[in-house]
Amino acid sequence: MTKDVIALTPAMPDAMALLAGLHAGGPDLSVHSLSDGAVVQLRTPDGRPLVSVEAPVLVHTHGEAQRLLGSQAAAPDVPFWWTEARASTAVAEAADLAGSFCGRLTLLLGGTTWPPEAATVRVVHTADGPTGEEAVPALDGDLPAVDILSDSTAVVLADRPVVALTAWLSEVLRVSADSGRALHIVTPPHARLSLPLHTALTGPPNRWVVQAPEGGYFDGLSGAVLHWREGTFTPAPGDDGETIAAEGFALPEPPAEQQLTVSLRTLHAPDADLLLGRSLETAWHHLTGAAPAGWGTAEPVNLPWSPRQLTALARDRAPAPSHLLAVGHPERPAIASLRVTRTKTGVAEEASLTLGYANDEHPPLDALKALAEALAAGPGLSAMLVTLRRARRDLTVPAHLEGAPIPVAFTLGAADVRAVGLDHARRPPLPQRPEALGPATSPALHYRLGDGTDPDAWNTLQTLTRHLKSA
Template identity: 55%
Template sequence: MTKDVIALTPRMPDAWSVLAGLLSGGPDKLVRTTGEDAVVQLCDEEGRPLVSVEAPLLVQVAGEAERLLGAAAPPVPFWWTEARATTGVAEAERLAGTFAARLVSLGGGSAWPPEAARSLGVVPSDGVGVAPVPAAAQPAVDVLTDKVAVVIQDRPVVAMTAWLADAFRAAGEGGLGLQIVSPAGTTLSPAVRSALSAWPSRWVVQDERDGYYDGLSGAVLAWREGMFFPVAADDSTDEEPRARVAATYQEGVGDSGERQLAVTFRTVHPADDRLVLGGALEAVWRELTGEAPAGWGTAEPANLPWSLRRLTDVAHERAPEPTWLVVVGSPERPGLATVRVSRTKAGVEEEVTLAFGYGPDEEPPLDAVPRAAEVLATRHHLRSMLVQLRKARRDLAVPPRFEGPGVPLAFVLGAEEVRAMPGDRARNTPLDRAPVPLGPKTRPALYYPLPGDPSDLSGWQDFERLVRHLKGE
């Protein structure tokens, strides 16, 4: 049974509904709050949490329950209430299911997964023991060592939920890696993928043949010295270490005809009280899809309808600390972006990673890319931009299988960066095609076209030559 149970209700669970849910373990169970009262915990006799319940979240963005859970949700807006059971305690898992079932019975809607929330009766839990602190101190963390925090996620999509974001934050503050363990068949949200780039963080996938493997690299893993570690291949040497690659990771590799258009860019705005953030992302989104983003949030699910003003207010309230955001598109045009807003000496910086998905019968709007680049360069203080085309899933989910890398379609250098280059270095490059100026002739940005053929990785050689040239190497 899953350790996470989610109630999707058309009405906000009121105090009586939550109380009825919390009594699922009987009236003698202890209840306490944590996380600035945002999390309610149902505890055993020793005060250790059996079930942690996050404050209900109002979701106003269509398609998020379907994207993350594969579940039908009430029409937007609806309330998303998560209960997470302590790992390895069967009674705790049943308590979480009963909690969600009681919320749904009183407020309507549905629960995910359906089989976990079928009983309304009291769950016998007398004498049940729970892992001691510190493992139970962070609700999302299942195993804690001196090297990593391990989180077990039994969901269709491992998403950057508030739980998981807190786990990443706590692990980082403690100098630990975060390792996410999921069953076979689970996919990863792009919002989580970028957060797993630092060693020893990794996505650990359970596998019948090889035990465990890294869902992003395919390396077979084993638990060793307090963390999941790659298993050396038979031909591995100290000079050329190699990990054994899981057979499952290499299966089903083929061209489905699906594509992703990936865009990463960085803008730097002068610090100003009147500054409105998110405009650069919205401009690119409109150029490539013809519509604005559907919603955004500080975690997944993205719960707020798209609003530049509200996004700016959140970033302003958190300054000078950085703000991380996730932005999603409509169900008809899959799109997902992560945005990091930070204060630097140069001003207010926005780092955006964006992708759109296309089916075999859909053409990515490659002709719109130069227009999007020009809008960024002339109106949004663009510093740099890289556009790639990938053979990858339309729904943007990251599978635990090999997916080839994207290939560069274009690179853009902002006007300030061009101006800072000595002489004509930015204009005279070793590439066959000359850069295309964007914006005013006196201070243009430069658009460098690249092959962009997802079947030909040689485009990365051109990109590397270009970057080395621009750096003066």
């Protein structure tokens, strides 16, 4: 597995510190700049990639090191600098070289190295030829080499507690898609995905490939047994030709912890004073009592929460869409994705906020009506769906089946109610009538669907959806 080593330093790695780190392999290695300077790569004299170093990231968000590296990970007080070195699998000494690079940074700048046992400051000499898997070229000549590259698939090997949607991995996803390739991330069975990476890998052609303890591979999201055929991982059919499910993927009982997910869509007319992220912030306040702690475009989520800065970034990227992330404070695990797109009539925000609860905690279902009222009173609410599922409190995704989400409530914004027709929207064929929110002449409607324990709530939601569409 690829060795990732991270230096967490209170001071920014300056040119002298980086130079000292890059000399960990001695004077014979060459240094190359990739991705418009976002990545520096050490290579052997014959051009084999050894270590790729991402641009340092200044992290202002408390708890990100522990969220992504494990609860025991030591980190300087925020803000601190996160510098990630990724060792190639093609050369056995590359992992030691990454450790020496990060160890030298922390020696000069203070801070810590993750994992701590990787830190060293010695000079690492590399062999004359490949000792592991053959090195592969950079995708389109612009990215550091992935671990395996075929005509159809780019494969990344990763071994860390939580495999996250880093800036580097986001770029690999983008370039893989642009080159017509799938991205397959291969991990050991103990690794977990962050929710943002889980979302990015959901659906073909991308996959999370898990090395089974007893040998072989399986899909970490579906449980299908996989094999390597013709340059890609594909489902391995059984004797009857059907896909085989990996043993142990479906646990006898889902975890007792729970996740509450709020998915909402808001539409805004063009306005020079528009601030994005306010609906997401409102949801965060109602469900946690605080605003988000930070936002960013990748993990670690590094910037202090600021709707104004978030809006400025989305404006700069327009008319292209913006995909953003937000996280909460460590005492209440919460993470959200936010997609901002241009529409024919303005701007659309699609947010999905997920919060984690221990088995002795109660998700705030009684706060959902007040949240719906607050969103309906603000500008542009189109719809909100709330679901509850049995899954990990820390919001990471393990390589086994967790509970399916169950609908709890649905809210239809005032403009959508008008489009459907108020009389029609308030009379669905359901046991319970919706609650009107806002002005009596143009209300939003809040539909209660259950308490998150009965899967039949999906049938209730489907009945409601068919009714609204039949208007």
